[in-house]
Amino acid sequence: MTDTQVAITLIVFAAVVLAIAFDILDLALAAMLGASVLIVSGILTQEDIQNSFKTSEGTIALLFGGMVVARTLAPTGIFDRVGTLLLRATRGSGKGFLLLLIALVAPICAFLPNATTVILVAPIIIRVAIALEVDFVGPMVLTAIVSNSAGLLTLVGDPATYLVGSSIGMTFTEYLRHASLGGLLAVLIIIPLLPRVMPEVWRVQREQSVDLPLEPLKRPMLCVASLTVLGLMIALFLFGEHLPTRVVPPGVAIVAAALALLVIYSAKVEPLEKVLQDIDWKTLIFLICLFWLVQAVTKTGILRELSGYFHVWFGTNLPLVGLVMLVAIGILSSVLANTPVVVASIILIKGYLVVAQVVPEDAMGMTFTDWPVATLPLFIAMMFGATLGGNSTLIGAAANVVSGGICAKQGRRVSFIKFLRYGVPITLCQLAVAALYVLAFAFLHRH
DSSP states (O other): OOHHHHHHHHHHHHHHHHHHHTTSSOHHHHHHHHHHHHHHTTSSOHHHHHHHHHHHHHHHHHHHHHHHHHHHTGGGTHHHHHHHHHHHHHTTBHHHHHHHHHHHHHHHHTTSOHHHHHHHHHHHHHHHHHHTTSOSHHHHHHHHHHHHHHGGGSTTSSHHHHHHHHHTTOOHHHHHHHTHHHHHHHHHTTGGGHHHHOHHHHTOBOOOOTTOOOOOOSOHHHHHHHHHHHHHHHHHHHHGGGSTTOOOHHHHHHHHHHHHHHHHHHHTSSOHHHHHHTSOHHHHHHHHHHHHHHHHHHHTTHHHHHHHHHHHHHTTOHHHHHHHHHHHHHHHHHHSOHHHHHHHHHHHHHHHHHHTTSSOGGGGSTTOOOOOGGGHHHHHHHHHHHHHHTTSSTTSSHHHHHHHHHHHHTTOOOOHHHHHHHHHHHHHHHHHHHHHHHHHHHHHTOO
């Protein structure tokens, strides 16, 4: 690339970020316009776009498949039923509502992508908030934050986590062994912060009957079939990689989506066109275009140069590099969608480890899996920085974007500043806990 092309790429990238941060343009439109400028100027070629899809296809497949499975549960009436049970359990308490929200969302996110979880539980959260006469924006933001944080419990819980894990060949069970505890701590640290960040909900106490009538399921057989597909999806996430055919998580998501659509088609409840219409295409388009923008930034060579600087600045002090990456990615993920940030960071860290002669040049490829244990704190720090850093702003994670979109459809727009009010204090505390976890992991595996 020429110096002019490098300058154009960086200016376009910065302009897209600023346009989104200051609500100048819709986020999907801003990303599309940025990508268009780079395509027309000849910076993004067909080969670049194809390379971008090689990186992003797994993440997009996970999100799409999860959205389809979640959508097929909508006509069953299960959300109304669970909402009533949750409302009963709160006993009119805002404190109880927020704690139950965490208890509901976190286990789901252990197995489903975070944006999918937000889609699944949003009808429940909004219904209970309205019944308690509180603004549902705060609880919906908390839903996104908890879903992102709990996404660290497993390899498939967050697209950024899956990207990092798959880039080094980490399996589902290896992730459970190395990183899940840190994810649990990231979720638990939210609880003592709730009275300060959401006092308007925490302190609410309403008169609430515990004998609210349970709505019958509208379509019991459809509910059973849809839940069976969801259960199969979770089972394949857990064991698919151990099958002879080795079904990886993105493949699982597509298989589950196909089965979910087959269930809807067979039940003749609604046309498939209606189901597919309700998929959050805006979020998917936004992420695809951001991947293209990151591909253009990668093409400038800046990331490869930065890898060399990392070696000059930090030598082979891998725990220190891990902490630097945790903070740096955390900050970047607060103003950019965390998934593309991770894509760029993987290239940066792999380049650094090659320059530092910790791993061979082959490690830059996607098939290299012989990573020394001492390098794992770097990749775990990347996972935590991207996932938790994304909690601080509206555009930091796909779940945040989805949550904001759902609120807007319900007539309550979530501004960038509004999300910051909840996200920043929680994110700072979570990153501090994550730093301690990375240091402890590095200490325990220093040999």
